[in-house]
Amino acid sequence: MTKGTILFPHYPLPWPDPFVPSYKTVSIGKWKCTPYPSGDRIMGYWRPHNFVPNGWMFVQKVKNNWLKWMSLTPMELESHQPHIAAAKGVVVVAGLGMGFYLYNIIRKPEVTRVIVLEKDKNVVSLWKRTIDTNQWMGFRKVELIIGDAHAYKPGFPVDFLYADIWSHLGDQDALEITQRLQANIQAKEVGFWGQEFDFIHWMMALKLPGSVESNATQANYLRFCQHVGLPLVEQHHKRYPKLAYVAVTLQTAISPSVNAADRAKLTHFALGTLQTELLIDRALDVK
Numbered sequence: 001m002t003k004g005t006i007l008f009p010h011y012p013l014p015w016p017d018p019f020v021p022s023y024k025t026v027s028i029g030k031w032k033c034t035p036y037p038s039g040d041r042i043m044g045y046w047r048p049h050n051f052v053p054n055g056w057m058f059v060q061k062v063k064n065n066w067l068k069w070m071s072l073t074p075m076e077l078e079s080h081q082p083h084i085a086a087a088k089g090v091v092v093v094a095g096l097g098m099g100f101y102l103y104n105i106i107r108k109p110e111v112t113r114v115i116v117l118e119k120d121k122n123v124v125s126l127w128k129r130t131i132d133t134n135q136w137m138g139f140r141k142v143e144l145i146i147g148d149a150h151a152y153k154p155g156f157p158v159d160f161l162y163a164d165i166w167s168h169l170g171d172q173d174a175l176e177i178t179q180r181l182q183a184n185i186q187a188k189e190v191g192f193w194g195q196e197f198d199f200i201h202w203m204m205a206l207k208l209p210g211s212v213e214s215n216a217t218q219a220n221y222l223r224f225c226q227h228v229g230l231p232l233v234e235q236h237h238k239r240y241p242k243l244a245y246v247a248v249t250l251q252t253a254i255s256p257s258v259n260a261a262d263r264a265k266l267t268h269f270a271l272g273t274l275q276t277e278l279l280i281d282r283a284l285d286v287k
């Protein structure tokens with residue numbers, strides 16, 4: 001931290017902090033697991049951070065350049081939090097990636113069995129070489145299936161489906177892919193990476209009177225879940241729709257296509273809502 005830096009307040013999230021697995025630097029063919037640089041003042045998914053130590057990433061060599069394929073940045077870690085909190089019973093995870101989500105759910109006592117669907121053999125080989133499964137509490141619960149998640153049909157009831165098989169946050173195909181997976185899997189509850197974008201964009205398209213923030217309500221989130229036909233996570237959480245607004249607004253603010261004036265305006269709106277939503281319950285609780 002440079003001397004004299006103004007620190008962000010610590011905004012407490014309504015979900016437990018995630019655990020980050022240890023990795024080691026490994027190369028296999030065109031794939032490599034390597035540290036991701038540390039940094040000062042980094043935007044997470046729901047909130048800004050002060051100093052963040054290095055994370056890890058999987059990179060792939062394409063035409064002599066190492067391209068980042070997957071990484072564990074504060075944005076990645078935080079965006080998984082509601083889905084980690086929701087996992088219970090028999091869970092299907094579509095997309096192994098670096099196994100960060102898996103690492104967090106198998107250690108939960110209420111998670112009894114986890115079926116992971118991953119189509120890329122190279123990702124699985126790299127992951128197996130770069131982790132120490134002895135340090136993965138609950139690893140015996142894991143069943144790994146290599147293949148296309150779309151083809152998977154369980155012959156038993158599934159309590160929770162988590163889908164993350166696309167590379168970009170807010171991918172426009174994410175909802176449809178999740179709906180296709182759920183048609184086969186029929187889980188009791190479902191979460192998908194970046195689902196906050198689908199909710200907020202659906203609501204904006206309705207052109208409701210009032211601001212986007214004022215329409216990010218629990219009633220509208222329940223309408224969204226009905227509209228998309230998915231039993232999505234966080235339906236009973238009164239703060240979640242506003243936090244979804246915060247996440248989408250912050251991620252939009254830091255997008256390279258947004259100019260400096262809009263960035264300032266969006267960040268201002270998002271941090272105002274974040275402050276209110278996260279601190280109000282705690283402040284009201286003070287005796």
Ligand SMILES: C[S@@+](CC[C@H](N)C(=O)[O-])C[C@H]1O[C@@H](n2cnc3c(N)ncnc32)[C@H](O)[C@@H]1O
Nearest residue numbers: 095097098099100101118119120148149164165
């Ligand atoms: C963004 S990563 C998932 C990150 C993961 N949530 C984590 O915690 O590290 C997406 C993963 O989905 C895999 N994938 C993409 N399409 C798939 C499909 N149709 N079926 C199964 N896996 C797929 C990719 O190979 C990649 O490993």
